[in-house]
Amino acid sequence: MPELIPVLKKKDINNMVVQIARRISSDYQDHELILIGVLKGAFVFLSDLMLNLSIPVQVDFIRVASYGSDTSSSGRINLTKAIEIDVKNKDVLVVEDIVDTGLTLSYIIDYLKSFQPKTVKVCTLLDKRQRRQANVKIDYACHIVTEGFLVGYGLDYDEDYRNLPEIYHLQL
Numbered sequence: 001m002p003e004l005i006p007v008l009k010k011k012d013i014n015n016m017v018v019q020i021a022r023r024i025s026s027d028y029q030d031h032e033l034i035l036i037g038v039l040k041g042a043f044v045f046l047s048d049l050m051l052n053l054s055i056p057v058q059v060d061f062i063r064v065a066s067y068g069s070d071t072s073s074s075g076r077i078n079l080t081k082a083i084e085i086d087v088k089n090k091d092v093l094v095v096e097d098i099v100d101t102g103l104t105l106s107y108i109i110d111y112l113k114s115f116q117p118k119t120v121k122v123c124t125l126l127d128k129r130q131r132r133q134a135n136v137k138i139d140y141a142c143h144i145v146t147e148g149f150l151v152g153y154g155l156d157y158d159e160d161y162r163n164l165p166e167i168y169h170l171q172l
């Protein structure tokens, strides 16, 4: 049986989201900000994040597939849902659940830049730096993780565990 080891409690997650939302609200005052959530993993974080922002934003989603049922990136990335909002000359903030190798994020940034936004920045709930391969800049990170595969609060393992309200280290 896989073991779930607690990493972040509800209270910790909430504090982090409130703090990062405060920073984003201050940095993007008087900007036309569009949040682009990366499906499926980021939908829970994006939902909490936007509810804590004190500035108006628009929201869209992108979906890419890079992971199968394994716990490491395949490096092969397919766009399976394009953006629908026009981001030209707008400020875009990519909202990710977790950045691991950075290959997915690098692909997403290149894709978004092709629509000529004014700026593209990145906000992630979890920044897993140890296995980073792509040179991507994370502008807002709630929490840095050093190792392991995490699930809960939107993050899955083979589509399971997304609905857990807290974040766990999955030991297979």
Ligand code: IMP
Residues within 6 Å of the ligand: 038, 041, 066, 067, 073, 096, 097, 098, 099, 100, 101, 102, 103, 104, 105, 128, 148, 149, 150, 151, 155, 156, 157
């Ligand atoms: P990267 O391309 O290696 O940075 O992988 C990014 C994507 O892989 C994330 O958006 C997640 O969907 C998934 N991923 C990476 N690490 C984890 C993890 O620890 N738990 C759950 N999903 C993960």
